[in-house]
Amino acid sequence: MIVMGTDPFYEKLREISWRRKLNSAEEHDLREWLAAHPKAQESLDLETGLTEALRKVPDVPVASNFTARVLQAVERETMAEARGGEPRWKLWRRLPRWLPRVASATLVVTAAGSLYLYNESVQARQKDLVQRVARVPLPSPEILTNFDAIRIVSATPAPDEQLLALFQ
Numbered sequence: 001m002i003v004m005g006t007d008p009f010y011e012k013l014r015e016i017s018w019r020r021k022l023n024s025a026e027e028h029d030l031r032e033w034l035a036a037h038p039k040a041q042e043s044l045d046l047e048t049g050l051t052e053a054l055r056k057v058p059d060v061p062v063a064s065n066f067t068a069r070v071l072q073a074v075e076r077e078t079m080a081e082a083r084g085g086e087p088r089w090k091l092w093r094r095l096p097r098w099l100p101r102v103a104s105a106t107l108v109v110t111a112a113g114s115l116y117l118y119n120e121s122v123q124a125r126q127k128d129l130v131q132r133v134a135r136v137p138l139p140s141p142e143i144l145t146n147f148d149a150i151r152i153v154s155a156t157p158a159p160d161e162q163l164l165a166l167f168q
Contacts, residue, residue, distance in 0.1 A: 009033060010040065017051055 013030050016022060022030065034041055063069070 007033075007037075010037075014047060017048070 009029075010033060013022065013026060013033075016026060030044075034044065
């Protein structure tokens, strides 16, 4: 089977047959071409049958201003594509009137709730810190009276140089 669109001669005759019946010279040329390409006969038969069926379909009457209406629709689409639709700042007009109010109220309630929860968590952390500090055992006041003596005793002595030399 010949793939349509591969032979320009065949394509030309096909297009002519869509518009009108082939004259005797064109039919003769087509028969000669088919003799050289017998596999194209099936494709030609299908094409001829479809063309004949479409010729039998009656024309549909259209409105007298059909062409003008089509051209106006094309022009509207072209203009809408050129300007990119409605400006973004006008899109808010399509929203329901109650939507901005609900959005604002939701934002306020969410912010207040978040602040309240944050404050509660800060207070809980402060209480926990106070309780942990209260559990730390404090030294008795007697230690503070003998603080200088304890500091002298607990001071680290200077390293013994002679002893270190012996170990080396």
